[in-house]
Amino acid sequence: MLKSMERSTRQRQAIRQVMQELNRPLSPSEVLEAARHKVPGLGIATVYRTLKGLVEEGSAIPVELPGEAPRYELSGKKHHHHFHCTRCGKVFELEGCPGDFSFMAPQGFKTERHEIVLYGRCTQCLDPHP
Template structure:
């Protein structure tokens, strides 16, 4: 087990307090409020360790760099703002979409990403 450090705790706090998946850069920006000298290499190293231990999960969006959020959340989907690039959680799910699979195929899971503008961006 890795020892707890101020840097590690700041990164955990940042992910826990976020209401959306964060990029490593966003994690760095927010965690630096607690630990001003925090560097991006420490963020990546810590994220990898947290993913490996299972307390953080990767949020993959097509064509985008990975983002991260705390594990243990209910099944949910995401909204990607095409103006600012932020990703937000959608807490609703349309349910079983296996009927969309071609005949003979067996759907095992689904992920949905909505794209558009968030309320903070022009055109919202």
């Protein structure tokens, strides 16, 4: 039992560390690929279970993009938006926010929040010599 608990803690630490190091919204498969370098033998079921646990405890939040499966990032960040590369599919964080969009809501409506996603190509996908 102790060995399984120790392994679980090591896996959880590796997943959290990967999320801090890459510092962008990650899909479970991106988490798996990066965390396997730290914990060989890590499985996708463990990644899903750990991500679910991190969300439940408030350490991570899901990032929902239209038509996409959720990605996950560590919580506690300031309000920000995202850039989605249309070529490789990676999602990156954008610093800051252009402002309050409540003026765009129909008369009498109350805006509670907003999300902005920019779409294009990341620097790696633009580089002709990868």
